[in-house]
Amino acid sequence: AQSVTQLGSHVSVSEGALVLLRCNYSSSVPPYLFWYVQYPNQGLQLLLKYTSAATLVKGINGFEAEFKKSETSFHLTKPSAHMSDAAEYFCAVRKNRDDKIIFGKGTRLHILP
Amino acid sequence: ETGVTQSPTHLIKTRGQQVTLRCSSQSGHNTVSWYQQALGQGPQFIFQYYREEENGRGNFPPRFSGLQFPNYSSELNVNALELDDSALYLCASSPPGTGGRNNSPLHFGNGTRLTVT
Numbered sequence: 335a336q337s338v339t340q341l342g343s344h345v346s347v348s349e350g351a352l353v354l355l356r357c358n359y360s361s362s363v364p365p366y367l368f369w370y371v372q373y374p375n376q377g378l379q380l381l382l383k384y385t386s387a388a389t390l391v392k393g394i395n396g397f398e399a400e401f402k403k404s405e406t407s408f409h410l411t412k413p414s415a416h417m418s419d420a421a422e423y424f425c426a427v428r429k430n431r432d433d434k435i436i437f438g439k440g441t442r443l444h445i446l447p
Numbered sequence: 448e449t450g451v452t453q454s455p456t457h458l459i460k461t462r463g464q465q466v467t468l469r470c471s472s473q474s475g476h477n478t479v480s481w482y483q484q485a486l487g488q489g490p491q492f493i494f495q496y497y498r499e500e501e502n503g504r505g506n507f508p509p510r511f512s513g514l515q516f517p518n519y520s521s522e523l524n525v526n527a528l529e530l531d532d533s534a535l536y537l538c539a540s541s542p543p544g545t546g547g548r549n550n551s552p553l554h555f556g557n558g559t560r561l562t563v564t
Contacts, residue, residue, distance in 0.1 A: 368552060377451070377537055377555030378490070424489050434503050435480075435553060437489035 336361040336429040340438035348446045353397075353412040355441050357425030360406065367408045368426040368435065369399055378424060384408060395419070420445045449474050451556035453538050459562045460528050468523040468559045470538030479521040480553060481513060482537040490537055496521055525561075533563045 341356040359365055366385055370378040382393025389401045399410045408425060425438040452471045460466050472479050478497045482490035492505035496515035510526040519540070525532055539553035 370555075375557070377557045378539075378553075379555070380552045383552055434492050434495065434505070436492065437482075439489045440487075 336365055336427045336436055338367075338425045338427045338436060338438040340423075340425050340441050342441055343439065344442045344444065346444040346446055347415045349417055350414050353410070353415045353419065353443065355410040355423050355425075355443065357399075357408045357410065357438060358406050359408060359425075359427050361427060361429055366428040367399075367401065368428070369393065369397070369408075369410050370424045370426060370437075372422040372424065372440075374421075381410070381423075415443075415445050417445050417447070419443060451476075451538055451540050451554055453536075453556035453559050455559060456557070457560045457562075459564065462528055462530060462563055464528050465524065465526045466528060466561060468525075468536050468538075468561070470521045470523070470540075470556060472519045472521065472538075472540035473554050476540035476542050476554065477519050478541045478543075479515055479519065480539045480541070481521070481523045482539065483507070483532075484535040484537055484558070485531075486534070493523070528563045530563050533561060535560050 337360045339358045368383045369381040371381050372378045381397050382391045384391050384401045392398045397412045399408050401408050422440045422442050424440045426435050428435045451473050454469045480495040481493040484490045493507050495503040499515045512524045515521045535558040537558045539555045541551045541553050
C-alpha cells in the first residue's frame with residue numbers, strides 16, 4: 335500500500351533562509367504526489383502536485399518540489415522563508431487508478447524573525 | 448466560484464450520541480471525500496462519494512456513514528460517538544474525471560471541529 339513519511343514534525347528556519355521539508359513515499363507504482371498547507375483553523379490548500387509531466391514542480395507562494403524516483407522522495411523547498419509561511423505542511427500520495435489520497439503526519443514550519 | 452463549505456464549524460456532543468456533519472461541494476465538483484484529522488495528525492481518509500454512491504472507504508467502522516445528494520452535497524453521520532471521535536472533520540471535493548477516477552487535487556473546506564465529552 336502507498337504511504338508517505340514526513341521527516342521532522344517541527345522545522346524552524348529564520349526569515350529569509352531556505353525552507354526544506356522532507357517527504358519520502360512508498361508506492362508499488364509511480365504515484366501522484368501532492369503538497370498541501372494548512373493554516374490555523376482552516377482546511378488544506380494545495381501547494382503543488384506531481385503528475386509525471388516534469389520532475390521539478392513549481393507551486394504557489396514560491397514553493398517547489400522535486401520528484402526523485404531513485405530516492406523515492408518529493409521534498410518541498412522555498413529559497414527564502416517569509417513569516418507568512420508559518421503553517422502545517424502535508425505531503426500526500428495517490429496511487430494510480432485509486433482515488434484515495436493518503437496524507438503524511440505533517441510538518442509544522444516555524445519562521446524565526 | 449463558491450468553494451467547499453462545511454457546517455457547523457464547531458460541535459460538542461456527548462459520548463453515545465449521534466452527529467451529522469454537512470458539506471457543500473465546490474461548484475462543478477461531483478466527487479466528495481471525508482477525512483478525519485485528529486489533533487497533531489494528518490488527515491485520515493474516511494470515505495468518498497461519487498454519483499451518490501460510496502466508491503472508496505478507509506479503515507473506519509460502520510458507525511461512520513455518509514450520503515451524497517443529487518446536487519453533490521454530502522453528509523457524514525457518526526453513530527454511538529466515542530471520545531476518540533473528537534477531531535477536525537474535513538470535507539473535500541474534486542471535479543469530474545473518468546468514471547470518478549482522476550488525479551484532480553482535492554479542494555478542502557475549513558472543517559467541522561467535533562468535541563465528544
